[in-house]
Amino acid sequence: MNYLPHIVSYLSANEDITEIYLVPKAFIMERKGQKLIKVSDALLTPEDIRDTLVALRSHTTFALGPLGKEGMFSFGLQNVGRFRVKYITQRGSYVVHILKTPYNIPSLDKLCPNKNDLSRLEEIIRIYSSGFFVFQGRNHLLVNTFIYSFLQKVCDSYGKVIFILESPLTFLLRHGQSLVVQREVGVDVDTFEEGLKDAFYMNPNILFVGYREIIQPKELEYMLMLAENTLLILNLPAVDKAFIELSSSLLRAWVHVESGMEGTVCLSFKGTEPQAQENR
Known part of the structure; x- marks a missing residue:
């Protein structure tokens, strides 16, 4: 049935x-x-x-x-x-x-009522035009939802080119002051590696790579090259030592996302060294 x-x-x-x-x-x-x-x-x-x-x-x-x-x-x-x-x-x-x-992305202000935390996030967007911006959390869906909510705020407030690579897409961002290009791996492009390679030609200000359990060596190579001129936002469950060693000079912020009260989230800023995990 x-x-x-x-x-x-x-x-x-x-x-x-x-x-x-x-x-x-x-x-x-x-x-x-x-x-x-x-x-x-x-x-x-x-x-x-x-x-x-x-x-x-x-x-x-x-x-x-x-x-x-x-x-x-x-x-x-x-x-x-x-x-x-x-x-x-x-x-x-x-x-x-x-x-x-849902089609409508949750409002950032409702998802994270702590205005000081939101100000710190926006400061990173204002200050940095390159490097890695890493988000982590035990619930990768919650982390992904928060990142999309944050990116929608960026879209509405700043004039940037935002490139998203995910498998599959969780939400669809609306164009605002920013332009958005969203590619679904497996539909629009065959692999993350190919999608990252294509990102060089788009020259985005912000590149969001959706939830990835394991970053393949070639993907990491492309990310490191892109991070020289683009701000890469990553949703990673854990970061291995190879990533830390190679990206330490380009790591702008690491934010831990956890569930708060009544559907909100709590953020903690962990400096510039993500929680390491041994290579598997």
């Missing part, structure tokens, strides 16, 4: 960022903070999940091929939001994670 209509109906009633899980022999579940909320009363079969996954993927704009063992794609539904879908296999059956984000 295809449960997409039921999922869309559920998500349409919720304007917040929402995570949905489809796992065989379990109910459709929403993860909300530290809790799981049941979305349906029927236990999912592998066939249910496959039918729902096929229906989800039918909304994408690129050519469809075999599902394969794993994959990721994104799309938007009017009046609902943007969907990012990641799927893997478990003993031959699919497990699906659906992340829905």
Whole structure:
């Protein structure tokens, strides 16, 4: 059975960022903070999940091929939001994670009510035209949401060229005083490496590279070259020693993002040395 209509109906009633899980022999579940909320009363079969996954993927704009063992794609539904879908296999059956984000990016002032912290962030944008601006946090989705909210504020307040490279795109920024170019890896460009190479020709003032667990050596090489003339904003879960050693002279700020009260975030500025992690 295809449960997409039921999922869309559920998500349409919720304007917040929402995570949905489809796992065989379990109910459709929403993860909300530290809790799981049941979305349906029927236990999912592998066939249910496959039918729902096929229906989800039918909304994408690129050519469809075999599902394969794993994959990721994104799309938007009017009046609902943007969907990012990641799927893997478990003993031959699919497990699906659906992340829905609203079209409207949360307001920076509401997301971070601490005006002193916001002033420090804007000061970095005003002072620096090159280097690395690293964000970290235990919840990479929260960090990504905050970065987009911050970038929308930059778009509205400054005349810059902002280049975004992400897989897949979480939000769509609006042009303001700034111009925005957003490329989705896997759709607009094949790899992060190719997208970083293309960024040289765009000559952006700000380059945001979305959440990356591991930075490949060639990607890091391009980032270091770009950071000589561009301010690179990165969402990194951890930074290995190689990154610290190579980027230390170009590291402008490191900000830790954590959940605050009632949907807000708390920021802590950690100087210029991110938390190191041994190379894996």
